Amino acid sequence: MQNLEKRIQMARGMENAEIVFKNAKVVDVFSNRIINADIAVADGVILGVGSYEGKKEIDLSYKFVCPSLIDSHVHIESSMVSPREFAKILLKNGVSTIIADPHEVANVLGIEGIRYLIDESKNLPVDIRIMLPSCVPATFFENSGAVLDFETLNKLKDDEKILGLGEMMNYVGVLNCDEAVLSKINGFKDKPIDGHAPGVLDKDLNAYCVAGIKTDHECSTIEEMNERISRGMVVQIRQGTSAKNAETLTKGINKNNIDNIVFCSDDKHPKDLLTKGSVNENIKIAIKNGVEPIDTIKIATINAAKCYGLKNKGAIAPGYEANFIIVDNLENFEIEKVFIKGNLAVDGDKLLIEFDDEDKKQSFGKLRVHDYDIDDFKIEMNSNFANVIGINPNELITEKLTEKVKVENGIFVADDTYQKLVVIERHKGIKSIGKGIIKGFGIKNGAIAQTIAHDSHNIMIIGKSDEDIYQAMHEIVNLNGGVVVIKNKKVLASLPLEIAGLMTNLSIEETNLKLEQILDAIYQNLGVNNYDLDPILTLGFMSLPVIPKLKLTDKGLFDVEKFEFIDINA
Secondary structure (H helix, E strand, O other), rough: HHHHHHHHHHOOOOOOEEEEEEEEEEEEEEOOOOEEEEEEEEEEEEEEEEEOOEEEEOOOOOOOEOOEEEEEEOHHHOEEEOHHHHHHHHHHOOEEEEEOOOOHHHHHHOHHHHHHHHHHHOOOEEEEEEOOOOOOOOOOOOOOOOOHHHHHOOOOOOHHHHHEEEEEOOOHEEEEEEEHHHHHHHOOOOOOEOOOOOOOOOOHHHHHOOOOOOOOOOOOOOHHHHHHHOOOEEEEEEEEOOOOOOHHHHOOOOOHHHHHHHEEOOOOOOOOHHHHOHHHHHHHHHHHHHHHHHHHHHHHHHHHHHOOOOOOOOOOOOOOEEOOOEEOOOOOOOOEEEEEOEEEHHHEEEEEOOOOOHHHOOOOOOOOOOOOOOHHHEEEEOOOOEEEOOOOOOOOOEEHHHHHHHHEEEEEEOOOOEEEEEEEEOOOOOEEEEEEEEOOOOOOEEEEEOOOOOOOOOEEEEEHHHHHHHHHHHHHHHHHEEEEEOOEEEEEEEEEEEOOOOOEEEOOOHHHHHHHHHHHHHHHHHHOOOOOHHHHHHHHHOOOOOOOEEEEEEEEEEOOOOOEOOOOEO
16 A cells, blocks of 8 residues: 555655656557657556656657567467577567467477476566467377366466467367367356467358457458458467568558557567567568558557456556667667666667576476387388378468379389478377378478477478488487488487477577578588578478368378378379
């Protein structure tokens, strides 16, 4: 009560505030205007916007002050670094709050993986909120490390970090009233539920909304976006590393639909986080496409806060958290300083907050892999025609191709056009291996193996020779997860991912350096010359059995449109 009374007195100007930021151009996200005023702060909370005197005063020289940003949907695991390292790069990009979905680590380690992210997100300057994964596994067409039913999720439901239920990828289960799916939806009906519904339209979309699902980040056209908005959904315009929708969708933002739009990054790799940023990249793209700067800031702040019921976030107004960013020019949106709870956290490219990193390094999630023979990697054919996965660069959607391939003595032989793709179960050590043929990757020799393979994150290997594929499997097991590049049975480059085979304790800069070495090895030594294709990202989505058209899991070749396994022989 005493603190509240003191804040009220400071807000009224009867007592000097702890800190006053003088001469600011405040971005008012409520009335879409710029206010020339001071900002009074105490105990990390904004007391008022107006004319104030402070015990400490900071002159902002009439630079623009915006609320710090909110990423409405992100998978921390895609950054390949720990939550603490992720928080550092977020701060540099003006992001103070994220809505994280630990879907990836949960598919590997179940509730233990979720608890890891919850525990690691505590006491950080970035507020990491969690949406509990709704689809672990995404489907039962692959072997995952865990199965999370409602009873298991309910154990975490009331944790202060938990906001609601994560992206409901199993839209087929929703539409067909799958009992397990509906039990989760009913169990979280009083909380936000995120969506994931590519291509769901018309009455199916109505049914998806009736289930209580609130958001969708899978829109790829303005028409799709507006259809969802007209049904009361909030569209999360995504700009990630693999899926990039902001360039198209921000052209459809207008005064009539802006209230139901937020920004997200979804999946972003270290290089993009370091060079392009987080949702501040979405802002820049929107401004370039003609959206008014204040509207873009509104989308990235107060809209996201309202969507997820985050009180006192996303605005510069009395009672709101004193988290804000300083920019010199709204048109360019280059961040100069970041303040967290009224304290300077980032100045230019310098992070001023200290992190106690040494005590936080972890390693867990042992790979368990069956003892395979090299002959297990052969693909038997009864003709020269095969069902082939066709890659579309920078798209998650693949093609289902019927192609004539090279076959000798009833065995598929890889060449410069068609390579071998293998997925190996790595959670329980059971003998489960999927084998397929892929076109469009362009690997001419060697092999690449990784434990980043959405959604169950089994071992994914692409290669030309069985010898290199076999060696790559052994090397990835020796690393206990990560990414490795092999040529002539020798390691050219690697990145250990000692946290569940998904994340490393390295800094994001060190991680990016190792990834650059991996990419150099792939481009220079494995013959891949398609620089528009990110090899690691591309491989990582080749096992995702909820995005069309043809994918490969450890159980076999999967036709997503038919929702069934098919034979490799066409």
